[in-house]
Amino acid sequence: MLNKQQLAGFCVLLAVTPTFAAQVPGVTVKHNAAKAVSLTTPSDVQVISQQQIKASGASNISQVLASQSSLQLQDLTGDGSRITVGMRGFGGNAGSNTLILINGVPQNNPDLATTELNQIPLSNVERIVIMPGSQSVLFGDQAVAGAINIITKDPKKPNANVSQSYGSYHHQIYNFNVSDAYKNGFNYYLGGSKDMTNNYRDHNKDDQANLHLNLGYKYASGLVKVFYNFYHQNLQYAGPLKAGQEAQNRRQEEPGSPNNFTHETHHALTLNWKQLITPHWNSNMALSYRDFSANGQLYGAFTQSRRVFYFGHSFEGDLGSAKLTFGNNFSHDNYRLDAVSNNDQDNESQYDMGLYSLWKQALGKSVTFDFGARVAHFINDSTAGSTDFSGSAFVTSQALSWHVNKNSALYVRRSGNYRFPKAEENAYRQAGVNHLRTQTGSSYDLGYKYITDRFHADINVYYMRLKNEIVLDPTKTETQPFGFNRNLAPTDRKGVNLGASYTLNPHLTVGGQYSFTDAVFRSGNFKGKKIPFVAENTFHLSSTINVEEHWTLFMESIFTGHRYASGDDANAGTGIPAFVVFNSSIGFHYKRADLVFRVNNIFNKYYNSYASAITVGSTTTEYYYPADGRNYMLTLNLNLE
Numbered sequence: 001m002l003n004k005q006q007l008a009g010f011c012v013l014l015a016v017t018p019t020f021a022a023q024v025p026g027v028t029v030k031h032n033a034a035k036a037v038s039l040t041t042p043s044d045v046q047v048i049s050q051q052q053i054k055a056s057g058a059s060n061i062s063q064v065l066a067s068q069s070s071l072q073l074q075d076l077t078g079d080g081s082r083i084t085v086g087m088r089g090f091g092g093n094a095g096s097n098t099l100i101l102i103n104g105v106p107q108n109n110p111d112l113a114t115t116e117l118n119q120i121p122l123s124n125v126e127r128i129v130i131m132p133g134s135q136s137v138l139f140g141d142q143a144v145a146g147a148i149n150i151i152t153k154d155p156k157k158p159n160a161n162v163s164q165s166y167g168s169y170h171h172q173i174y175n176f177n178v179s180d181a182y183k184n185g186f187n188y189y190l191g192g193s194k195d196m197t198n199n200y201r202d203h204n205k206d207d208q209a210n211l212h213l214n215l216g217y218k219y220a221s222g223l224v225k226v227f228y229n230f231y232h233q234n235l236q237y238a239g240p241l242k243a244g245q246e247a248q249n250r251r252q253e254e255p256g257s258p259n260n261f262t263h264e265t266h267h268a269l270t271l272n273w274k275q276l277i278t279p280h281w282n283s284n285m286a287l288s289y290r291d292f293s294a295n296g297q298l299y300g301a302f303t304q305s306r307r308v309f310y311f312g313h314s315f316e317g318d319l320g321s322a323k324l325t326f327g328n329n330f331s332h333d334n335y336r337l338d339a340v341s342n343n344d345q346d347n348e349s350q351y352d353m354g355l356y357s358l359w360k361q362a363l364g365k366s367v368t369f370d371f372g373a374r375v376a377h378f379i380n381d382s383t384a385g386s387t388d389f390s391g392s393a394f395v396t397s398q399a400l401s402w403h404v405n406k407n408s409a410l411y412v413r414r415s416g417n418y419r420f421p422k423a424e425e426n427a428y429r430q431a432g433v434n435h436l437r438t439q440t441g442s443s444y445d446l447g448y449k450y451i452t453d454r455f456h457a458d459i460n461v462y463y464m465r466l467k468n469e470i471v472l473d474p475t476k477t478e479t480q481p482f483g484f485n486r487n488l489a490p491t492d493r494k495g496v497n498l499g500a501s502y503t504l505n506p507h508l509t510v511g512g513q514y515s516f517t518d519a520v521f522r523s524g525n526f527k528g529k530k531i532p533f534v535a536e537n538t539f540h541l542s543s544t545i546n547v548e549e550h551w552t553l554f555m556e557s558i559f560t561g562h563r564y565a566s567g568d569d570a571n572a573g574t575g576i577p578a579f580v581v582f583n584s585s586i587g588f589h590y591k592r593a594d595l596v597f598r599v600n601n602i603f604n605k606y607y608n609s610y611a612s613a614i615t616v617g618s619t620t621t622e623y624y625y626p627a628d629g630r631n632y633m634l635t636l637n638l639n640l641e
Contacts, residue, residue, distance in 0.1 A: 057585025089493035089519030091533035110333030240623035281317030348423030489524035
């Protein structure tokens, strides 16, 4: 383990070494009817544009992500603010294997808490980039299954918007934003929102407020951006229900736990700086600080806090016929939990440091080869009785892309991945284990893309193999009543993703996606069993109809196959049956006003958004989190430009 002097020296090295702020090389956004995907990217990248978001009538990011068949969502709270996003066959541990970024800066937490996606209102989202497949070389820790990058708007002209929404369960949303860009290079964006709802279930009221301030300055050779975000939430927990309780009344709160709630406050400050050094080289820097505090009751009173510091810096440019990016990043996380219910206290700090480079080489006019490598080291420092430990990882990636013609491309890609144990995971590890081991693995992709102005189609086949996968074992013991975390024997996942969209004419666009996921334990006590809470089949169909210039009609259907409850490694329980949900919206647009009416779950399908299983001895009990029934939202937006 590094001492303080060694750690300080390493930090200085990070500051003076050419480094890389997380970016997505090769992704070209095209705002046309075909899905925005760049043929130059050797992976299954999907881009959800602002136009697609607006046409769907979605009111939050979780509704947008739910329309992607390659993603499987988990929602424990019912309001969509704390969804866990899974891809590539990850179930209960999906949140620690899918990296969430905002403007290229990692947002995942040092503990097991999910990223608060509702901290970014849709009115401030320019596009969402979904990158399935291991991205550890580019982004580092937790990008095992892939990464999702939420890009916010960049002010280009004077603009002002106000909107009000009203929907089911007394759901009210108030939103405003103003922005401007000046000839001297300065620009700004100021926005805020208030979101209040009783939600579908009893004792599930939610009150959210956020404020965003973005300041920017563009000059001849670069730009500087500063982002500040404030987010506050008061949420009542409805809790899970057993099968009999759900059958009796699926809208009731968990019996015997009437007072579970949380109060949370988030502050985030980010600095991005891009500087052109030569006509062919530029420097990128990202610096961010996030502060979180919470208190409440979850089967007993608790207080919680986390502070996350992140620094990344890179050089990228041309070297002959090659494109080169090299850099590093550093993060320091501090997490503290005090729980009265079991007299528990946890205080952990983690340091994560990485060096990496990416090389893109043209091999003739139509073939390119990509190579990347990263070395990373982390330190876990505990002050609450847990064992201090450290770990390292070295991963590489290789990709070959062939541009068959101007409209199509083939690619093959291999990428290493890793995930360091989180502080909270190691604090609650299996009895007798000194510390959890670093999770490592490799992912292999083969894909084909075809893109024209009116038609887009892609197919991706993948295989992923992991060693020491970190999971929560829900088995109760006398000393560990909530289960424990452990490393698994080798696991692997394989699957196929298909997607297509077609603009038949200027008024009609149709699209569909299908994902097949084979996630099975290949060894150990549960050999041959399905990995819990992963659907083998998911399917999405959508259509967008533009009637003249004033009306837009959007319709979608989302199919999710059967899933065993999270924690049911033995596949002993019932799980969640397959279900299909239909959503639709209709929008009226006139001059500077938009009126949108959206209906979710049109046919009032009863299904569960999450399920967990607890095993005591030979008995497994399942707990369900009912999803919303049919619900409505009417939104009026005024552009005061």
